[in-house]
Amino acid sequence: MNLLITGCAIATVDAAGTEYRDGWVAVSGNRIDSIGEGTPPDFGPDVARIDGRGCLLTPGLVNTHHHLYQWATRGLAADNTLFEWLTTLYPVWSRIDEKSVHTAATGALVALARSGCTTSSDHHYVFPQGGGDLLAAEIAAATEVGLRFHPARGSMDLGQSQGGLPPDSVVESIDGILAASVAAIDTWHDPSFDSMVRIALAPCSPFSVTADLMRESAALARSAGVRLHTHLAETIDEQEFCLETFGCTPAQYMERLGWLGDDVWYAHAVHLDDEAIGAMARTGTGVAHCPTSNGRLGAGIARTADLVAAGVPVGLGVDGAASNESSSLIEEPRNALLYARAVGGPRAMTVRTALELATMGGARVLGRDAEIGSIEPGKLADLALWRVDTAAHAGIADPVVALILGSAPPLAALIVNGREVVRDSVVLTVDEEAVGVQVAAAQAALVGE
16 A cells, blocks of 8 residues: 555545545555545555545546636636627737746646646647647646646637637637647547546637538547537527527537537536437537636526436536636535526535536546546545535534535645645645746736736
8 A cells, every 4th residue: 555544534426425434545556445434454554644534535526627828817807798708818818828828727737736626627729820839838737736637629710800709810720720639649648547648629619610620620539539628508699609600509500510429528508408408418428517607707507407417427617717716626516506506496406416526527527437536446546635624614514515515625635646736735746836926927928017
């Protein structure tokens, strides 16, 4: 054994919903070896130990949608609609480069780690000419911080001159996009069981890409065995755009393009009808539910309870830091539960369903539910140890309720792939203060202050 965590409550989030009041977990290398209640076996004197008394151990949280580069543009266009927000920020984003993306990604990943995240996806779709290797920059940041990472090589080829939303200065040609996508897969994608980096392909949205790019990206992804991701049905503006431009809803448009399947997940999926939910359920198409960002931009409340009831894979995402300035992943299950109950009543979502969305739900959306998302022997050692014995949590007898409905607890430890990344809410892998200084400088340079 390399590591033994003892004396803690444990929510395994396995299929049976197994929980322990006074449990232990043993880790060997990067795998969970064993788990139990009470006093653990004698694993010898050389095992590293973490005293988990007063804590709740959960699987590490899984972030299924983000835009890491936006960490350097937080706080802008704070009172705008989505389309207004995008048109305000596109000119700022057109100035990003390898250095600013690395800085922003590091800051965003540090925030995710401190909020219990062990695996994060990222949807990067802005590639200004001459900006350098932006995908490599954020992969380097994830490696330095120590999180498991699923970067999605995004793209836009429909500029304003062709009826799209983004300015022409930040769109690419289809040939350039496909060549870069092949290079990203060949260079970075690791399909192995304990992979730390997996690539997806992710044309940005119906209002920023052409149908040809959607079709060709899907064909390329499926030939290479990687997943597909895009924004969909986020706002009423998008609904109206698709109806006017394509004569159908966003979900119907995706179906026409072959973008349904268990290798596809959509970000947001707020404005869906019963027909769309049924099609997604039949095909295993997933959703990255981003309740905080949806609230920040006034996009609406997703039909999360209906999606879950239908069997659609649903995970949680913080979305880009420019539309969710805290980017705290532990806030998302609470907000998902509150939003679901606000429109569906007190039984629309349980506390434990909310935790499942943040763990196994996200693992399922990213195609990694056999590897992460629950605490079971043989799975990867991605674990979050939450301190729920603080004054803010006193009197909440159920530790899972304390985690989801109480104040965001301090993180006693975060283990990723068997390695300790956070201890007592301090990230151990990078200098947080130095990162903060670098982020402030990057934002000043981007916004021209």
